[in-house]
Amino acid sequence: QLLKPSVVNTQSKMNGHCNESVERPSSVVVYSKHETSRKEAEDKTHLPALEAAYTNILRELGEDTARQGLLKTPKRAAKAMQFLTKGYHETVEDILNNAIFDEDHEEMVIVKDIDMFSLCEHHLVPFFGKVSVYLPLSNLSCLFSFISYLPRIVEIFSRRLQVQERLTKQIATAVFEALQPKGVAVVIEAAHMCMVMRGVQKMNSRTVTSTMMGTYLEDHRTREEFLQLIQHN
Numbered sequence: 260q261l262l263k264p265s266v267v268n269t270q271s272k273m274n275g276h277c278n279e280s281v282e283r284p285s286s287v288v289v290y291s292k293h294e295t296s297r298k299e300a301e302d303k304t305h306l307p308a309l310e311a312a313y314t315n316i317l318r319e320l321g322e323d324t325a326r327q328g329l330l331k332t333p334k335r336a337a338k339a340m341q342f343l344t345k346g347y348h349e350t351v352e353d354i355l356n357n358a359i360f361d362e363d364h365e366e367m368v369i370v371k372d373i374d375m376f377s378l379c380e381h382h383l384v385p386f387f388g389k390v391s392v393y394l395p396l397s398n399l400s401c402l403f404s405f406i407s408y409l410p411r412i413v414e415i416f417s418r419r420l421q422v423q424e425r426l427t428k429q430i431a432t433a434v435f436e437a438l439q440p441k442g443v444a445v446v447i448e449a450a451h452m453c454m455v456m457r458g459v460q461k462m463n464s465r466t467v468t469s470t471m472m473g474t475y476l477e478d479h480r481t482r483e484e485f486l487q488l489i490q491h492n
């Protein structure tokens with residue numbers, strides 16, 4: 260389901276600012292739909308239990324958990340898993356922090372190949388690849404200030420337990436709510452280690468997912484333009 264901004268403020272369109280220091284009027288979008296589920300401060304408290312769980316996993320895999328090479332493995336693995344799911348710590352609202360991006364233009368802009376690393380929630384194994392975001396924009400100063408946030412938005416949603424389709428949709432929704440563009444399309448191309456390493460998928464094959472919102476979904480011409488673009492890239 261697409262999350263629509265709760266309130267759209269038409270006033271802010273007239274100001275034409277995209278500066279971080281500008282205070283956002285209280286009527287503008289709230290990202291309450293992206294609440295965190297784990298606070299960073301809680302990670303330390305959870306570490307011992309996670310560590311014990313990893314010791315169990317190693318033991319049940321038939322390993323000698325007392326051997327030299329594995330002594331610190333449960334702790335390392337627990338910390339690594341917390342790091343790989345640290346996207347739960349932050350919300351998009353946290354990082355945008357009242358930034359306003361006003362846009363009302365037609366040109367298509369592509370932000371290509373943002374690195375993405377995530378964990379498949381079915382197997383707890385990595386999948387990784389590239390995220391590309393397509394926007395109808397032309398005000399370059401607003402665009403550049405927004406582009407700088409994109410990798411962090413991608414991080415927030417990718418550093419969680421994920422499936423690629425949901426990740427694609429969440430990034431598109433976040434951009435749509437933050438920037439309120441006429442449309443947004445997000446394409447993710449990724450390799451899933453749970454498939455590659457089990458031989459289900461060839462080493463070099465990629466899974467491609469895309470989400471379209473606004474004009475990319477509704478406007479026939481924009482949609483065609485977008486589909487042609489991604490075929491040639």
Ligand SMILES: [Zn+2]
Nearest residue numbers: 379381382453
């Ligand atoms: Zn998987």
